[in-house]
Amino acid sequence: MxxxxxxxxxxxxxxxxxxxxxxxxxxxxxxxxxxxxxxxxxxxxxxxxxxxxxxxxxxxxxxxxxxxxxxxxxxNLEYKMRKVLRYSAKQQIAAAVAEAIPNGSSLSISIGTTPEAVVSALLNHTNLKIQTNNLNIAMIANAAGTFDVSIPGGLIRRGDGDIIGPSAVAFFESYKADFGIFGVAAVDADGGLLDFHEEEVAARQAILRNCRTSFLVLDHMKFERNAHVRGGHIAEVNNVFCDKEPPPAIADKLLKSGATITVCGKEGARP
Missing domain, CATH: 1.10.10.10 (Winged helix-like DNA-binding domain superfamily/Winged helix DNA-binding domain)
Incomplete structure (x- = not known):
């Protein structure tokens, strides 16, 4: 490579x-x-x-x-490479999420290039409190000047800049965030959320358990991809931000669960 x-x-x-x-x-x-x-x-x-x-x-x-x-x-592709895939879609998603976050909010944010794009879109906000287990996200957030940024201790995963494992899970369990913002590697046809490593799933699930409102951020290709570690279901989240409408079966599950689907780059959100 x-x-x-x-x-x-x-x-x-x-x-x-x-x-x-x-x-x-x-x-x-x-x-x-x-x-x-x-x-x-x-x-x-x-x-x-x-x-x-x-x-x-x-x-x-x-x-x-x-x-x-x-x-x-x-x-999986190296982090630097993944950043340029679906770049415009990630920017649209990030802009829509930023509009939904009030100043002064507390945010628990997962690893991933789409969550990183969200943090970049938040830099005009003030007084955010950000908890993240990704160093790239932490450094971007720290540059805002008015954010309080917290990270867990532990071994940094080479290339990705992530801290995963028990320390990351315990870290997110110690907060009650206003918003939990996370991505996934893929979404199964039955709505199951998939990643590549058990530790990634454990940290993501800790964010979901310990936030008042959850935002799943993903581009539409995640509905066509595959990953082998299952953790959670798309119907468990409060809001899904995507660049295109999810597949009908997934959209139906979200409708029944009461989740909001925001199709980014287009007007409006469909409840």
Whole structure:
């Protein structure tokens, strides 16, 4: 992977096109995608798709193989790489969440690139109290100048800048936040919330248990991805912020649970 040669920490919305971003997410979900399959899905020529995937391969996100592309490495993508996927969607989600947070609120915030985007969108707020187990989020929040920022102790996970494990769970259990803001790796077809590690799930569930209002922030590709560690259900959250309407079966579960769905980048929220 060419992650070390890319400085994507301050990536702009033009780093990847919308189609490139979706191609990368599709390959993350399935492990492989064929050129012909992608051309058909996006209703473009195979030549256009090859240009897209060549750009993704140059950035180290994917690797060309016979007939298509696959992930450049094993497991989840490096944090710097994940930041540029669905970039515009994350910004829309972050802006919508920021509008819903009053000044002076206390927030427990999980790991993840979408929660990080939310914190960046909150920098014009004042007097927030932020608890997080991600160092990237903590440093962004600290730069606001008026926020109180708390982090747990423990081993920092290389690359991601996360602190997970029992210390992170105990940390979130020691607060009662006005808002719990978290993402997930994927959402199963039955509404189950999925991540890649048991420790990630444990910390996320601790946030959910210890907040007055929960915000699940995710782009629509999370409904097409997969991860193997289950923890919690989408109907347990109060508010879902997504760039597109969730699949009908998921939307129905949220409607029955009384959760609010905010389709970001469009007017209004559908209860």
């Amino acid at each position: 060419k992650a070390q040669s890319l400085d994507l920490m301050h990536a702009g919305a033009d780093v990847l096109s919308e189609r490139q971003s979706e191609i990368a997410e599709l390959v993350r979900a399935t492990g492989f995608a064929g050129i012909d399959e992608l051309a058909e899905r996006f209703s473009v020529s195979t030549q256009t798709i090859r240009k897209d995937v060549n750009g993704l391969c140059d950035k180290g996100l994917l690797r060309r193989v016979h007939g298509g592309v696959q992930l450049a490495g094993v497991g």
